[in-house]
Amino acid sequence: MTTNIIELLNAILLNEKEYLVAAIFNSIAYRFDKICRKRYAEMNSSRTIFVLEAKKILRENITKGDKLYVNNINESTDKFTVLGCGPSAKVNLSKRSCSYRKFNLVKLSYAHAMAALRLKHEDNYGSSTYNYSSPIYSKELYLFAYLEPICVVPLESEWSVAREYLEMQFLSSDFDFKVERRMAKYVKGVLESSRPKKRNKCSKCKRPGHKRTTCSLNIGK
Structure with a gap:
């Protein structure tokens, strides 16, 4: 469950992303048609005025x-x-x-x-x-909203496409989607003040440059 409808659809259609475009639309239509039929049956059997x-x-x-x-x-x-x-x-x-x-x-x-x-x-x-x-x-308007059929994509043999579009040639893209973004090294600006490096202090003597285990106070013990 999420309040972002885009993230919700992405979560539902994880497997369909590998399908062809027509198959993706058919799968989406099938899924929503199944949900609509289920909700229509549940509401139609209830005896309420409102949802x-x-x-x-x-x-x-x-x-x-x-x-x-x-x-x-x-x-x-x-x-x-x-x-x-x-x-x-x-x-x-x-x-x-x-x-x-x-x-x-x-x-x-x-x-x-x-x-x-x-x-x-x-x-x-x-x-x-x-x-x-x-x-x-x-309830009446709720049921009416789910009566409309969800159109699916017909078979490619049944498509009606203008000749001018059929004669078009599309060049394949040379862009490689697997190339990751390169990490750029951060360069300090001219007006940025240089900050001294933070040095750790010993928790026993409170002096910088060493740790508690190598403190001189522990050597004589």
Whole structure:
């Protein structure tokens, strides 16, 4: 697992790097098609409105929101002031915004928005959490995204290439990729001050030039 998508793909496709270009693309398409089919089957069998991870976050935010205190702003039905740990937060349900910015950026009902929904819909606000969250977390859109087929590279005999490209001649590269970079010796600049070499000191007499084992204080013993 890695947060860098390039490193992730390189780790998955270690063996495929030795294949021909067409075979590489076919292998990539096969791997992703296998992953997509597996995830589609898992999500299709679940009975949730949102994907499992989003539903888990919503449950956690409901628990956190129950511990916050909410107050209406000028008796409005969409503007609330939420108090709790730290400074107060202003929530606007109609604009899907919160001064803590999480509600704005992630488009998912976070703790402060949950507290506002609790006051607006009272105890029956469980289903409203989905209405105030982005539909990108819904199971329907998740399944729709995995319905698109992944195109593979056809056989070379089936390729349709223009004649002008077929007549092109490409020269082989003379560059040797195995040649390693030579290490250059560091040259001190004119303005750089010369530093004296650090000399080791004896740990017994604290004098430089020798070690503890060859110290003169040990010779007479």
